[in-house]
Amino acid sequence: MKLARRQAHLCVLVALASGGCATYSARPVSPAAISEAYARRTLDAAAVRQRLAQLAPNAAWDGSTWDRLTLLAAADQFNPSITTTRAHLRSAEALAKAARAGPSITLTLTAEYARNASESSPWLYGATSDVPLDVGAHRAARVSAAEFTSISARYDYAEAVWIVRMTLRRTLAERFLTAREVQIGEELGTVRTRQLTALQVRFDAGETARADLERVRAEAAGDARRLTDAQARLTAAHIALADALGAPLSSVAQMPLTWDGFDAPPPTNPSLVEAMRTEALLSRSDVLRAVAAYDQSEAELHAEVARQSPEVHVGPGYTWERGLVKLPFSIGLVLPPLDLNRNAIAAADARRAEAGLRLEAVIASAQSAIDAALAERFTAEQGLNRVREFELRAARRAAEQAD
Numbered sequence: 001m002k003l004a005r006r007q008a009h010l011c012v013l014v015a016l017a018s019g020g021c022a023t024y025s026a027r028p029v030s031p032a033a034i035s036e037a038y039a040r041r042t043l044d045a046a047a048v049r050q051r052l053a054q055l056a057p058n059a060a061w062d063g064s065t066w067d068r069l070t071l072l073a074a075a076d077q078f079n080p081s082i083t084t085t086r087a088h089l090r091s092a093e094a095l096a097k098a099a100r101a102g103p104s105i106t107l108t109l110t111a112e113y114a115r116n117a118s119e120s121s122p123w124l125y126g127a128t129s130d131v132p133l134d135v136g137a138h139r140a141a142r143v144s145a146a147e148f149t150s151i152s153a154r155y156d157y158a159e160a161v162w163i164v165r166m167t168l169r170r171t172l173a174e175r176f177l178t179a180r181e182v183q184i185g186e187e188l189g190t191v192r193t194r195q196l197t198a199l200q201v202r203f204d205a206g207e208t209a210r211a212d213l214e215r216v217r218a219e220a221a222g223d224a225r226r227l228t229d230a231q232a233r234l235t236a237a238h239i240a241l242a243d244a245l246g247a248p249l250s251s252v253a254q255m256p257l258t259w260d261g262f263d264a265p266p267p268t269n270p271s272l273v274e275a276m277r278t279e280a281l282l283s284r285s286d287v288l289r290a291v292a293a294y295d296q297s298e299a300e301l302h303a304e305v306a307r308q309s310p311e312v313h314v315g316p317g318y319t320w321e322r323g324l325v326k327l328p329f330s331i332g333l334v335l336p337p338l339d340l341n342r343n344a345i346a347a348a349d350a351r352r353a354e355a356g357l358r359l360e361a362v363i364a365s366a367q368s369a370i371d372a373a374l375a376e377r378f379t380a381e382q383g384l385n386r387v388r389e390f391e392l393r394a395a396r397r398a399a400e401q402a403d
Contacts, residue, residue, distance in 0.1 A: 041248060043074050043251055049061060049073075051073040055073055055076070064256060066256065066258070067258045068259065071257075072164075072168060075164050075245050076161065076164075078245055078246035079164050081164065082246075083246075089150070089154055089156070092149050092154075093153075095149065095150070096143075096149065099142055099145075105129060105131050106130035107128075107129050108127070108130075110127070111126075114322070121323055122322065123322065124321045126317065126318065126320070127318045127319075128315055128328070130313050130332065131316070132312075132313050133312045133313065137306030137309075138303070140302070142303065149296065151295075152289050152293060155285045155286075155292060156285070158285040159286060162285060164244055168241070171240045171241045172241070173259075174236075175234065175237040175238065175241060175257065176259060178233045178234040178237055181230040181234075182231055185226060186227065192216070192223055193220075195220075196213075196216055196220060265381075265384075267381065268381065280370055281363070281366055286362050286366065287359075287363055287366055290363075293355050294358075294359050296355075297348070297351045297352040297355040300351065301345070301348040301349055304341055304345045304348040305345055308341050309336070310334060312331065313332035314331055315328075315331070316328075316329050
């Protein structure tokens, strides 16, 4: 009767322990189905509006025209590089959370039957355990390494969003410029047709030389070639925009796009450039990721130093030996390597030094990139002013004379 009661209690404990376990559910993927779903994908305005409310709660959107902010919200929902890095961030955060759980406890159940036992019961039951003491530097180093991995994944996600944002900005500018170039080319083609018709009439009447007619024909051919090139660049801009949004080309070809202030960019304020430069340098995701990598190398070095001390395991147990209850207890030590982990410590120290030098290189590269961007903006402003003050006026006078 006692044996049956103990077995029943053991079954209840096993059932309770397994009741909280997670279950596995298969989720197979089909490349063909993914391809078909991508071909049918459209930019869901409701999903974009929901993401826009998270990015800019005070922004209003009519749902019909698309500007830089709404395009960024759409890309954040559908761009493959952003969704992939966001999934990687969630995985890293889950691993950081799992790192806090610590190592598993080992439980060993034993049973023994003595056929000709002189005691009151021929049975022996026992349970022993192995409990690692997850405390001190061992736990701190493991948790820190996982957290720094999560931080690096967060910066990877930020960099992916920044790259897509800059791609959208450049692509949108290229789309506006090439669309205007195509429009101008088409209007110029109409003018060239009229000019050729008039010169042909004059040539037929003997009022102009063939050289003038052929010159205008060559200019018309050059204009047609430039129009074809502009149309090709416009198509390439649409393709790049679709790629940045993570949507098929058919969903963006006729998308109404807007850019407030595109023709009048704000001038650079020299007094704010230096402050913005410092802020931009310290906010770059590549710099922050390099800092996180250095901190992770610090945590790894700390972990290797901690492995010089023995790892302690305790093993409480329980034994019922033919009517006699015993409570054994053991202490186990996992000793460090024979070299007291000196080689591993030296390797971790070298990795920390390498991470420090890499951080310096990333900061230097970031400073050069910011300086190049400021110089490019300054040159662009000078070019824009020159076009507005001289070339545009000259072009207008030439157009009036041509009319």
